[in-house]
Amino acid sequence: MRAVLSKTPGGPETLVVEDVLDPTPKAGEVIIEVKAVGINYPDTLIIEDKYQFRPERPFSPGAEVAGVVEAVGEGVKGVRKGDRVIAVPGWGGLVERLAVRAETVIPIPDVMSFEEAAALIMTHGTSYYALKDRAQLKAGETLLVLGAAGGVGAAAVELGKAMGAKVVAAASTNDKVEFALELGADNGLIYPSGPMDKAAQKELSGEFKLATGRDGADVVYDAVGGDYADPALRAMDWNGRYLVVGFPAGIPSLPLNLTLLKSVSVIGVFWGAAVMRDPKAHAANMAELMQMYADGKIRPRVSKTFPLEKAGEAIKALGDRQALGKIVVTVES
Numbered sequence: 456m457r458a459v460l461s462k463t464p465g466g467p468e469t470l471v472v473e474d475v476l477d478p479t480p481k482a483g484e485v486i487i488e489v490k491a492v493g494i495n496y497p498d499t500l501i502i503e504d505k506y507q508f509r510p511e512r513p514f515s516p517g518a519e520v521a522g523v524v525e526a527v528g529e530g531v532k533g534v535r536k537g538d539r540v541i542a543v544p545g546w547g548g549l550v551e552r553l554a555v556r557a558e559t560v561i562p563i564p565d566v567m568s569f570e571e572a573a574a575l576i577m578t579h580g581t582s583y584y585a586l587k588d589r590a591q592l593k594a595g596e597t598l599l600v601l602g603a604a605g606g607v608g609a610a611a612v613e614l615g616k617a618m619g620a621k622v623v624a625a626a627s628t629n630d631k632v633e634f635a636l637e638l639g640a641d642n643g644l645i646y647p648s649g650p651m652d653k654a655a656q657k658e659l660s661g662e663f664k665l666a667t668g669r670d671g672a673d674v675v676y677d678a679v680g681g682d683y684a685d686p687a688l689r690a691m692d693w694n695g696r697y698l699v700v701g702f703p704a705g706i707p708s709l710p711l712n713l714t715l716l717k718s719v720s721v722i723g724v725f726w727g728a729a730v731m732r733d734p735k736a737h738a739a740n741m742a743e744l745m746q747m748y749a750d751g752k753i754r755p756r757v758s759k760t761f762p763l764e765k766a767g768e769a770i771k772a773l774g775d776r777q778a779l780g781k782i783v784v785t786v787e788s
């Protein structure tokens with residue numbers, strides 16, 4: 456089978472497509488014939504050895520896949536050959552066939568395409584866990600989303616609306632803000648795309664306050680970091696919750712005096728670890744997400760697809776800040 460492989464640490468240009476042996480199912484495993492692979496920011500990090508996990512090389516990136524069960528190993532119950540399923544292996548997904556533990560696969564509803572299914576779990580799973588379990592976002596509260604047109608950001612916009620919040624979307628271009636408004640955001644603003652000095656940060660904080668309303672944001676969803684964090688923290692309301700999700704713009708330092716003055720909680724979000732620590736809560740969240748999809752409240756937006764041979768270009772486009780919603784790699788075998 457064909458596999459996209461990282462053989463040396465580096466950017467997407469270092470990835471190669473090679474023929475490797477097909478996997479065979481061990482006891483308790485299923486083999487998925489992969490149809491689509493969701494691309495996420497961690498794919499840009501893992502191939503450069505900059506992610507929380509460092510798999511042994513050669514390895515394939517690709518954290519989440521959708522496909523059809525092609526074979527089942529000994530002792531597998533509840534999953535059958537021919538089932539349409541999602542799996543979130545973390546890496547290893549940019550291949551034609553993938554072995555995963557049977558108990559980890561999630562069935563795909565009949566009405567959901569493989570592309571949508573491959574684009575749902577990492578982003579909506581992360582943002583639902585962040586907003587529901589970590590921030591305990593309530594209906595009527597104001598949610599400010601930074602990077603609101605990216606993968607997890609767009610999911611946070613949709614989920615924030617589904618949970619009854621007033622959502623303010625912030626992003627670096629007009630097209631991105633428009634996209635977030637189409638997803639349901641109530642209000643939007645464009646922020647500078649490059650580094651900011653103190654004066655520019657102060658100005659941005661004022662814009663955040665104007666856009667969120669007189670009292671500021673109850674919850675900030677920050678999957679961007681860098682110079683955007685300080686202005687967002689300054690635009691928070693009393694008892695606000697600041698969600699630390701990711702740092703494509705750099706790891707910021709926050710002035711802790713601000714958290715005291717506004718009684719703000721700074722809350723770390725590590726969805727992958729939470730899934731491993733509490734699989735039951737994860738399964739319950741997945742069921743709720745599937746119900747929201749069935750009710751038409753959420754829908755992963757796939758703005759661009761690439762074939763498997765061009766998976767490196769897909770990862771580069773995402774790393775270059777070009778993604779609106781999700782980028783997906785499709786696999787023809």
Ligand SMILES: NC(=O)c1ccc[n+]([C@@H]2O[C@H](COP(=O)([O-])OP(=O)(O)OC[C@H]3O[C@@H](n4cnc5c(N)ncnc54)[C@H](OP(=O)(O)O)[C@@H]3O)[C@@H](O)[C@H]2O)c1
Pocket residue numbers: 494495496497577578581602603604605606607608625626627628631678679699700701702703704724725726727773774775776778780
């Ligand atoms: N904590 C968790 O459990 C968890 C789970 C999944 C992902 N994440 C993290 O969440 C972040 C977003 O992931 P994603 O898959 O949603 O990525 P994505 O689709 O690429 O979105 C990232 C957004 O960050 C903004 N950005 C600002 N400065 C950037 C820069 N220098 N380079 C690239 N983007 C920049 C971009 O929006 P603008 O152009 O509008 O600024 C972009 O849309 C990543 O750091 C990822 O590791 C965390």
